Amino acid sequence: MLGVPLLALVALLLCAHACAAAAPSKESTSSPRRGDAVAGVAVRRSVRDSGGDEGDGRGDDNVDDHGSTQYPPGGADRGFPSYEEAEGYMKLKCKNYEVTYEQIEHDLAIHRQLGTHYNSTRYAIKWLHRRNGMPIGFFGGRAYLLMKPDWKNLAHHAKLHVAYMRMMVHLEETFGRAIPDVVLVVSSADIPRYVSPRLVNVSSPEPQLPPTRDSGSGSKTLAGFVPGPYPVAGICKSDFWPDMLLIPNFHFHMKLYDSVSLAPIHEFRKKHPWATREPVLFGRFSHYNLMREAGDASTYKLGQKGRMCVHAGEDICTNGNATCMGREHFVTRVAKQDSERLDVKFAGMQPMAGHARFKYLINLNGQSISSRLEQLLPLGSLVFTEASGYYAYYYRTLLKHRVNVLEFWRRWPEEVFEELDWAQAHDEEAEAVAAEGARTAATFLTGAGRTCYWFRLLHGLAHTLRFEPRLVKWPGAKLVREVLEQGLQHAPGGQDLAAASSWAP
Structure with a gap:
């Protein structure tokens, strides 16, 4: 007689346990916000690794599916020093050149919209390293050359790279730790030598690289295309290259423009x-x-x-x-x-x-x-x-x-x-x-104005990065100052470049 109530009680307890397990918790009752989903898509864009190369490293703490450290738009989780409060900014009276910074805002628009990602940065460095592109990083206010240049094969562009390297040291001396950690490629080419992604360059039907201008007429592409925008800075562009970052011409320095x-x-x-x-x-x-x-x-x-x-x-x-x-x-x-x-x-x-x-x-x-x-x-x-x-x-x-x-x-x-x-x-x-x-x-167009322009560009670009630049990710990096003072003398093709030559900020 007692068996039936006991069985009923056991059944009741099992049912209660099952219902409790099936019921949603307080944390899962709210549906995902649409903004979170959109942010997730923005972070996990369809990018493919471009393969290992010198200076490459594994992704850091918060990585996406492709191994690059990702941060919210605008670098919200990274500390940025205020450019207006930098001693060098006030000393050079950089506010006087505010009108010129409108070009920086124009150039960075697509970077802010799509984000400048780790893989696109790596891709641009690999593509341009042997095509007059010099990868530069600022870490802790110091300028680093991220990959070893082939000075001999750079031919006459080698002296142009040296002119820009001296500018990087000048920025380091002028602004120091007020420069945020940032990575970019400085190009000495007369015209852009990379292709913008399809989302940027709507006139390109497919996101593929053009034939290389320095290797014959055959169409060659770099394996594992990664769409931009790319953090590439150069002296010239058209609206066909909206993600290109304009910088002052190297001839300002080499021709002692101010004097x-x-x-x-x-x-x-x-x-x-x-x-x-x-x-x-x-x-x-x-x-x-x-x-x-x-x-x-x-x-x-x-x-x-x-x-x-x-x-x-x-x-x-x-x-x-x-x-x-x-x-x-x-x-x-x-x-x-x-x-x-x-x-x-x-x-x-x-x-x-x-x-x-x-x-x-x-x-x-x-x-x-x-x-x-x-x-x-x-x-x-x-x-x-x-x-x-x-x-x-x-x-x-x-x-x-x-x-x-x-x-x-x-x-x-x-x-x-x-x-x-x-x-x-x-x-x-x-x-x-x-x-x-x-x-x-x-x-x-003064030396002070051009120096301020560089400083504002680095600050603007740093805010678009969707990854945290870390020096450990570039094991081959060398201080630009040390390369100029010591490295050039021992590099093949660098001896002549080490000799003193005319230069001014």
Whole structure:
């Protein structure tokens, strides 16, 4: 008789235990937030490892499926020193150059949107290391060269790398620990030498690398493509490369810009008053052709349209539209249409200071931009500059048509005649534009301004990183200072570079 109630009691207890096990806990009753899911997707993007390489290491504490340390957008879990409170920032009066930092904000937009990830950083370093790309890291306020350069094979780019390495040491000395930990690739190439990801570069149908320019015509890709954005800094870009980070040209340092170009501004003006300058458009050039990506419509150039051709210009691009002979076309065809007012040639080079005796000076692009533009501005002459899809770090924030320069060749090269007609018919306004060009250079293109620009760029980039840069991940890293002072002397091809050469911040 007692067996039935006992069995019922046991059954009741088993049921209660099962129900308790099935019931959700308080922690699991709330459904996952949509924001968490979106953040997870952003962190675990579809990236593939690019294989082991020198300076690579395993992922750190919080890693994604591919072994890279991931952090929330903006580096929220990493401590960032305030750039405004840095002693060097205040000493150099970096606030005075605020307008130039707008380009940094533009360049970093896609990095903030998609995040600069560990694998994309590794990929860019591997792809560019032997293609004029120098991997640099700042850790604890000190500059490190992350991989050993092949100085001999870098050829003439080796001295460009040394110029930038000296700038890294200058940043270290000026700002120290105020520089956040950050990793990037500094490129000395005239044009971008990597491909942006499909999400960035919508004109590229597939995320694949273009043929290497230095290894023949065969299409080669680097195994294990990893989409960007990539932390690559260089002197020039177009909107086709939105993740490229613009930096000041190495020629600012190598040509001692502040003392050679900016310091004599008053002397140029005193020696060559505006009224005494020859009313001729003057320029001397080396033979360089414009290099471009065929799919980049912004850098495509058309030649003169002529009197009979109203709607189309002459085709001056070859090699699948990857090369445009702009200088050749202008010097041999366009300038000869008005040889009395245009003295633009390849022969008869003159020192830059001698250019100041002319009212009008012309800047034609080289393989991309030309560093002669910033050398022409301080001379006090009116600078005619070729409009191009390519631009340097200060072009879009500082240069304005008929304010401090005259632009031409937006469509046709014959626009130079229209601008020359305007300048001669408005002599006082032309003089004012010329003076403003010199003032712009003297105010913003100084060594202090360029140093501040670098500092702000490093801070901005550090905030986009989705991983924590750690020196231990780069076992081959060397202090830049030690490489300059000791390493170059013992490196194959580095002995000549170790010799003292002209350099200024």
